[in-house]
Amino acid sequence: MSTALPLYAQLINLFAAVILLLAFAMLAQRRVLLLIDLFALQGFTLFLSTLVVAVKTGQHHLYWSAGLTLLLKVLLLPWILHRLVRKLQIKGEVEPLINIPTTMLVGIGLVIIAFNVALPISQLSHTITRGTLGIALAVVMLAFLMMITRKKAITQVVGFLSMENGLFLAATSATYGMPMVVELGIALDVLVGAIILGVFFFQIRDQFDSLDIHHMERLKDN
Secondary structure, X not given: OOOOOOHHHHHHHHHHHHHHHHHHHHXXXXXXXXXXXXXXXXXXXXXXXHHHHHHHHOOHHHHHHHHHHHHHHHHHHHHHHHHHHHHHOOOOEOOEOOOXXXXXXXXXXXXXXXXXXXXXXXXXXXXXXXXXXXXXXXXXXXXXXXXXXXXXXXXXXXXXHHHHHHHHHHHHHHHOOOOHHHHHHHHHHHHHHHHHHHHHHHHHHHHHOOOEHHHXXXXXXX
């Protein structure tokens, strides 16, 4: 006779499923500002998931991880990205390289692959979050798909940040997160990288009067 999952396990699985759904929503989103809002919502869900794991396991460094996630992924980085979009006067609509229905079908295929790849790995893990490893890998692959199917540089940056969310979820799923020193280093790298990319965006806009990466590809060909 099967036993029901504990409440904490149900919450962790629920938050992981929401993170995956938000990854699909980001993949289908054409408007830049809404894309950033979805990234912030994904970060907030990751914060809640990490907080539940911290409370259940008593891993104190996970409280710091949850706090960093809330500060960077929910508050600071979305605020920086919103300011960049407004200052650069980026148009609301973003045309993907592949149409949305085809992209979503490819995304479903990547999720199936991710679950099959993660299954033997999760069986070796003894953490309470091992069931979310397949979802974490799927989020990474969907974020990578978003990066390669978008023309605008800023949407590719959001895809990169979403990929980092998936990697963090995978680390939490497999080993209850990374050492605190590593997490602080990554958080600082992500923040500095966002600032540098902001400067880079202004340089691209000044040179090409657009943030479409195809302009740079034509320049390379010439």
